Amino acid sequence: MSEKKVSEKKASEKSAARSRNPRGEGSRLRGELISAASRLLETLDGQDALSLRAVAREAGIAPQSVYLHFADRRELLTAVYAERFAELRTALEAAQRSSAAPGDRLSAVCHAYVDYGVRNPGHYRVLFGTAGTPGWEPAAGELPGLPTFQLLVDVVTDCGATDPRSTALCLWAAMHGLITLHQDRPSFPWPPLATLVDTMVRAHLTR
Incomplete structure (x- = not known):
């Protein structure tokens, strides 16, 4: 047998061995596939560039093993x-x-949101640089971000906003803008992000 064929055989055996998880460890492989896909999405140009074969390669398993946990890419x-x-x-x-007063809670939530986006740029890109882009057209049950947005709406409601949903949408847009512009234009003379978040919250709480 040629050296090339021996190498291919070993690679195939390795993939096969990796794809057979011990009893009860199927959930671990599922988690590894999610992590692998997330890592790829952090660098790929949109979700359309992601393939199940690439995810399998990133996770170190045989491509067919992906289908044991996910019916398709979607x-x-x-x-x-x-x-x-x-x-x-x-x-x-x-x-x-962390806070009892409604205004303080809203401020804390907004600071936490911006902090998450700045500290986890790859994860944030996965959330808002891929999901919901043209062509995604999510069906019922495929909008996992809605409960997170509702949390913001609920906090705004507690602050007495006359139109909580619209206010929450404006806050979300402002926070997203701060995160993405801060990442895309690092040379701009930005004031501290914490100061900008405080200014944004005060402006939306003004009645």
Whole structure:
């Protein structure tokens, strides 16, 4: 057998061995696939550039093993977004619990949101640089970010806003703008982001 064929055989055996998880470890592989897809999405030009074969290669498994956990690419993408949004929501919930006064809670949530985006630029890009882009057209159950947005709406409601949803949308747009512009234009003489967030919150709380 040629050296090339021996190498290919070993690679195939390695993939096969990697794809057979011990009993009860299927969930671990599922998590590894989600992590692999998320890492790829941090650098790829949009979700359309992601392939299941590339995810399998990133995770170090045989391509067919992906289908043991995800029926197609869309299902995998939905799982990625659900995990990342849950991560963001956990950070916002912790901030929400840190203060009793409504205005202070809103400020804490907004600071936590911007902090998450700045500290986790790759994860943030996965959330808002891919999910919901043209062509995605999510179906029911494929909008994992809605509960996270609702948290912001609820906090704004507690502050007595006359139109909580519209106010929350404006706050979200402002925070997203701060995060992305700060990342895309680092040479701009930015004031501290904390100062900008405080200014933004005060402006929206003015009645």
